[in-house]
Amino acid sequence: MRCEDIAERHADYLAGTLSEDERAAVQRHVAGCAACRRETESLGGIWTALKDVPVAPPDSRAMRARLDAAIAREAAATRPARGWQWNYALAAGVAVAALIGGVFLGRMGPAATPSTDVTALRDEVRDLRHMVALSLLQQQSASERLKGVSWSGQLEGPSDEIVTALLDTLRHDTNVNVRLASIDALKRVAGRDDVRSAAVEVLQTKASPLVQMALIDFVVETQDQDAVGVLRQLSDDSQSNQTVRTRAAWGLEHLGVKS
Amino acid sequence: MQAVREGDLAQLGVLFDRHHRAVFDFLVRTTGQRAVAEDLVQDVFERILKHRATYRGEAGFRPWMFRIACNARSDYYRRSEPTASWSDELDGEDETPGPERQIEDANEAARLQRALLALRADKRELIVLARFSELKYEAIAQLLGTDVGTIKVRVHRALKELRDKFLSMETRLTCDVKTLPNGTPTI
Numbered sequence: 001m002r003c004e005d006i007a008e009r010h011a012d013y014l015a016g017t018l019s020e021d022e023r024a025a026v027q028r029h030v031a032g033c034a035a036c037r038r039e040t041e042s043l044g045g046i047w048t049a050l051k052d053v054p055v056a057p058p059d060s061r062a063m064r065a066r067l068d069a070a071i072a073r074e075a076a077a078t079r080p081a082r083g084w085q086w087n088y089a090l091a092a093g094v095a096v097a098a099l100i101g102g103v104f105l106g107r108m109g110p111a112a113t114p115s116t117d118v119t120a121l122r123d124e125v126r127d128l129r130h131m132v133a134l135s136l137l138q139q140q141s142a143s144e145r146l147k148g149v150s151w152s153g154q155l156e157g158p159s160d161e162i163v164t165a166l167l168d169t170l171r172h173d174t175n176v177n178v179r180l181a182s183i184d185a186l187k188r189v190a191g192r193d194d195v196r197s198a199a200v201e202v203l204q205t206k207a208s209p210l211v212q213m214a215l216i217d218f219v220v221e222t223q224d225q226d227a228v229g230v231l232r233q234l235s236d237d238s239q240s241n242q243t244v245r246t247r248a249a250w251g252l253e254h255l256g257v258k259s
Numbered sequence: 260m261q262a263v264r265e266g267d268l269a270q271l272g273v274l275f276d277r278h279h280r281a282v283f284d285f286l287v288r289t290t291g292q293r294a295v296a297e298d299l300v301q302d303v304f305e306r307i308l309k310h311r312a313t314y315r316g317e318a319g320f321r322p323w324m325f326r327i328a329c330n331a332r333s334d335y336y337r338r339s340e341p342t343a344s345w346s347d348e349l350d351g352e353d354e355t356p357g358p359e360r361q362i363e364d365a366n367e368a369a370r371l372q373r374a375l376l377a378l379r380a381d382k383r384e385l386i387v388l389a390r391f392s393e394l395k396y397e398a399i400a401q402l403l404g405t406d407v408g409t410i411k412v413r414v415h416r417a418l419k420e421l422r423d424k425f426l427s428m429e430t431r432l433t434c435d436v437k438t439l440p441n442g443t444p445t446i
Contacts, residue, residue: 052368059297065273
């Protein structure tokens with residue numbers, strides 16, 4: 001076996017995938033060739049040492065919760081009329097039936113009362129939806145909270161309480177997916193000062209890069225000039241994630257700030 | 260995975276429990292960034308969920324999963340840095356060496372990880388796949404769309420380059436740093 005043959009077999013030699021005969025042939029050559037011995041030993045040392053580079057375990061529980069949320073979304077998308085959705089579909093159905101009934105009764109009843117009844121029923125339906133959304137946002141399970149955010153995003157004229165809950169989710173939720181969803185839900189009330197300032201506030205914390213990227217898109221979409229300082233800070237900060245820095249520079253450009 | 264493909268989505272949780280550490284290890288070793296690696300693990304399993312119908316199972320689940328992990332990582336960098344390519348140098352190195360990094364360098368294992376991160380991305384990916392994925396060279400070749408002979412030559416060359424980078428790095432002084440019980444800093 002020549003020195004070139006040894007180099008060709010290094011990968012298999014290290015991985016232990018050579019046949020017994022070939023391995024023995026390599027070892028015979030290496031025993032008599034100082035250059036190949038040095039090369040084999042030093043590469044073998046690196047190969048072994050790689051296993052000694054430890055990786056701290058990830059936050060498996062949070063990651064599993066995120067996956068569960070994705071599975072729940074997928075299951076809901078593929079089976080739209082089953083499972084948990086029944087409960088809300090039923091609640092919504094009852095509310096709609098009550099509303100229609102109310103309208104009908106209102107028309108049948110005295111002329112002075114219908115608009116009051118319909119308004120009251122509408123208020124009840126809206127309150128019910130708010131209640132469901134708030135309740136879901138407070139759940140232990142990330143997938144339930146994700147449903148809560150999604151439910152909140154569909155509300156017409158979300159109450160202060162809902163907006164506060166969404167802001168709380170954006171600031172403190174441990175699950176990145178839930179936080180990302182809250183950013184989407186908050187876009188509908190992006191005109192509010194508290195929402196815009198919360199976006200800027202969270203942007204300057206060391207959040208997940210994905211959350212920061214979504215918030216940069218948010219402040220650009222809302223053309224929030226108050227975010228210019230934070231974007232500049234992120235763009236210049238050599239300690240920040242490179243992707244976030246690039247996106248922040250993009251954000252500054254789209255807010256009309258010259259570099 | 261067959262069960263997931265046939266609609267039993269809850270089984271994906273079992274696959275996650277079994278394989279997510281391997282995917283995380285691959286991603287954190289190739290990106291050097293824990294937060295990004297965690298986000299990408301999520302992305303990988305969501306892709307598995309979304310593309311479950313395309314799973315054929317001829318080569319087994321693990322090579323398929325690692326192919327998705329390679330794609331997710333590649334897409335992440337392409338999406339976030341439109342001007343950079345998959346094989347650009349130091350794409351996992353987005354931080355200038357701060358005091359903490361300098362302290363970590365004092366440790367040999369950390370120095371090796373630094374050397375690994377200093378390799379070009381495709382070489383780094385190959386070494387991590389060869390050393391940690393428990394995939395055979397044939398499976399890696401299939402995953403990366405080349406022949407097994409080429410893969411073996413590339414592994415050899417990448418390993419030599421890693422050794423040279425490792426040896427050229429100077430050990431730095433150490434002080435207070437978060438360590439494992441045996442004193443080794445973690446990624």
